[in-house]
Amino acid sequence: MSEAIIEVNQLTKQFKSNRAVYNADFKISKGEIFGLIGKNGAGKSTLLKMIGGLIHPSKGEIHLFDHTVKGNHTYFERMGLLIENPGFFPNYSAYKNLELIAISYGLKNRKKHIFELLELVGLDKLNKSKVKNYSMGMKQRLGIAAALLGSPDVLILDEPINGLDPQGISEIRKLILKLNIAGMTILISSHILEELSKVATKYAIIHEGEILEIISTEELLLQCEERVELEVDEANIIIPLLENDLNINNYKVLTNQMIHIYDTHVENKQIINVLVENKMAVHSITKYKQSLEQYFLQRTGREGESFD
Amino acid sequence: MNPLINLLKMEFNRFFTNNMMYILLVIFMAFQVFGIFMIKQYEQPDQEGILLSTMNESQFIQAMLSQTPSWVMMYIMVFSVYFYMSEYNAGFYKNYISMKNARIYSVISKILILGLFTLLMFIVMLVSDLIGRAIFFENAAIGDLQYFFKLLVGQFLLHWAFAIVILCITMLLKNMIASIIIGLVLVLNVFGVAVSLLESLVWDLNLSSYLLINTIVSVMDFNELQTVIHVVIAALAFMMLFSFVAVRYKLNEDLR
Numbered sequence: 001m002s003e004a005i006i007e008v009n010q011l012t013k014q015f016k017s018n019r020a021v022y023n024a025d026f027k028i029s030k031g032e033i034f035g036l037i038g039k040n041g042a043g044k045s046t047l048l049k050m051i052g053g054l055i056h057p058s059k060g061e062i063h064l065f066d067h068t069v070k071g072n073h074t075y076f077e078r079m080g081l082l083i084e085n086p087g088f089f090p091n092y093s094a095y096k097n098l099e100l101i102a103i104s105y106g107l108k109n110r111k112k113h114i115f116e117l118l119e120l121v122g123l124d125k126l127n128k129s130k131v132k133n134y135s136m137g138m139k140q141r142l143g144i145a146a147a148l149l150g151s152p153d154v155l156i157l158d159e160p161i162n163g164l165d166p167q168g169i170s171e172i173r174k175l176i177l178k179l180n181i182a183g184m185t186i187l188i189s190s191h192i193l194e195e196l197s198k199v200a201t202k203y204a205i206i207h208e209g210e211i212l213e214i215i216s217t218e219e220l221l222l223q224c225e226e227r228v229e230l231e232v233d234e235a236n237i238i239i240p241l242l243e244n245d246l247n248i249n250n251y252k253v254l255t256n257q258m259i260h261i262y263d264t265h266v267e268n269k270q271i272i273n274v275l276v277e278n279k280m281a282v283h284s285i286t287k288y289k290q291s292l293e294q295y296f297l298q299r300t301g302r303e304g305e306s307f308d
Numbered sequence: 309m310n311p312l313i314n315l316l317k318m319e320f321n322r323f324f325t326n327n328m329m330y331i332l333l334v335i336f337m338a339f340q341v342f343g344i345f346m347i348k349q350y351e352q353p354d355q356e357g358i359l360l361s362t363m364n365e366s367q368f369i370q371a372m373l374s375q376t377p378s379w380v381m382m383y384i385m386v387f388s389v390y391f392y393m394s395e396y397n398a399g400f401y402k403n404y405i406s407m408k409n410a411r412i413y414s415v416i417s418k419i420l421i422l423g424l425f426t427l428l429m430f431i432v433m434l435v436s437d438l439i440g441r442a443i444f445f446e447n448a449a450i451g452d453l454q455y456f457f458k459l460l461v462g463q464f465l466l467h468w469a470f471a472i473v474i475l476c477i478t479m480l481l482k483n484m485i486a487s488i489i490i491g492l493v494l495v496l497n498v499f500g501v502a503v504s505l506l507e508s509l510v511w512d513l514n515l516s517s518y519l520l521i522n523t524i525v526s527v528m529d530f531n532e533l534q535t536v537i538h539v540v541i542a543a544l545a546f547m548m549l550f551s552f553v554a555v556r557y558k559l560n561e562d563l564r
């Protein structure tokens with residue numbers, strides 16, 4: 001058994017009229033990259049804020065590093081947080097902001113430490129301009145640097161790729177993997193499963209405040225359902241055949257030459273047989289795994305909208 | 309090392325690299341000296357027939373602090389709101405608030421910083437009084453030193469307590485404008501005057517004289533032990549009450 005670094009039991013947060021998180025239960029073991037996925041308003045930030053000690057749960061327990069966090073006695077110092085927007089003084093430079101944080105942690109060798117971090121997240125360490133003049137992506141990088149200050153054991157990143165360009169996303173992804181290899185446990189949230197899947201080792205799907213499913217990367221890939229991609233000459237002639245002879249209703253016509261069939265009850269050879277019987281040309285027929293995004297949307301009850 | 313010391317160091321660093329702090333002190337100094345110049349121009353004897361320009365420093369401080377609005381309180385109020393809200397709006401607390409006991413320590417360090425600002429205000433007030441009075445009144449007399457010392461310590465504690473009251477109100481309101489408006493109402497002592505008036509209708513006691521701002525603005529004789537005790541009780545009571553409320557509130561607060 002690997003050591004559980006974070007464990008939450010029946011964790012609930014009720015805002016006045018709004019239940020943001022309800023009865024969340026999960027464990028995060030040392031060395032995992034735990035991905036929390038949910039759409040806007042699902043409760044990701046609220047859940048992370050409770051674990052990070054920014055807000056108090058209405059109900060339930062949080063265990064961190066084998067300590068129960070009760071009432072106001074916190075035990076959060078071995079965590080680095082980036083939740084929602086990074087918190088910086090707009091009128092100070094990046095260096096000054098990090099310096100203030102480093103002082104509050106009582107870090108020695110501040111300058112060296114801060115320069116290393118700025119370099120690590122791809123910011124110019126000699127940039128004297130005020131943080132308020134930073135672009136969104138630069139602020140986000142600085143937020144990651146702040147979370148890494150003081151070498152935490154656990155890193156909590158709430159939508160860390162927000163506002164980053166593709167190059168930035170790939171850099172941050174590499175950074176996350178690198179930190180993880182060095183032993184850091186990472187809890188990361190996103191509303192894009194595809195993006196998470198490039199780093200996470202385990203996922204929790206959160207929807208309307210409830211954790212619907214906890215699944216490892218392997219299970220997720222196995223479970224991803226299949227689709228048949230059919231390449232033909234004239235889709236509009238073939239559709240009635242599929243509907244009437246094979247009872248296929250769940251499909252999408254991409255172009256007049258390409259049909260995606262999501263009904264899993266039919267075999268490829270059945271489709272081929274029907275088309276051959278009707279003297280229709282088939283250029284190709286391929287079975288495809290369902291995309292991660294569709295898998296996620298399906299769990300959260302919005303699969304219809306994925307075809308718009 | 310002690311986390312309280314670390315947080316305090318951080319707040320000190322922020323305090324001394326903060327332009328707003330210096331700007332407020334410089335403006336205060338300029339207006340204080342200018343105010344003394346204006347007093348000289350339009351001077352009238354007060355009710356007891358004493359001219360401000362002939363007063364010693366103790367009398368002069370008491371005369372200035374008893375005016376409403378008191379500028380010293382005004383600057384302390386603005387700084388207290390600003391110092392808390394600038395951090396709150398920036399969300400900077402997120403970087404350290406999850407540390408053990410950081411909520412308690414962050415309030416304590418802010419209270420200490422406000423004490424420091426109050427101290428700087430008093431030093432600037434003394435320096436500008438002495439400069440202004442020496443130039444325009446040709447009178448830099450301080451008077452009885454023991455009296456002067458008791459007055460300064462007493463008023464310092466009262467003003468520090470006032471800063472803590474404002475900090476507490478700002479924490480609850482989480483809004484710069486609203487806090488400044490409430491602060492102004494307090495500086496103008498609308499509340500204290502109203503309570504005193506009501507009290508005089510109800511009974512013979514004068515408990516409202518123990519209200520913080522009533523104590524600040526009343527001219528009292530610090531030679532009497534009674535006065536010293538009154539001032540110390542009012543200051544400590546308000547400091548402890550509002551520090552306690554502020555810490556309690558911070559402990560239970562859900563942060564953005």
Ligand SMILES: Nc1ncnc2c1ncn2[C@@H]1O[C@H](COP(=O)(O)OP(=O)(O)OP(=O)(O)O)[C@@H](O)[C@H]1O
Binds near residue numbers: 018019040041044
């Ligand atoms: N302070 C608050 N007071 C009242 N309701 C809140 C508060 N914070 C969040 N909520 C509500 O809780 C729910 C979950 O919000 P949360 O910010 O956790 O979602 P999220 O998953 O992080 O969304 P996003 O992807 O948009 O960041 C929302 O319905 C939100 O309106």
Ligand SMILES: [Mg+2]
Binds near residue numbers: 046
């Ligand atoms: Mg969020």
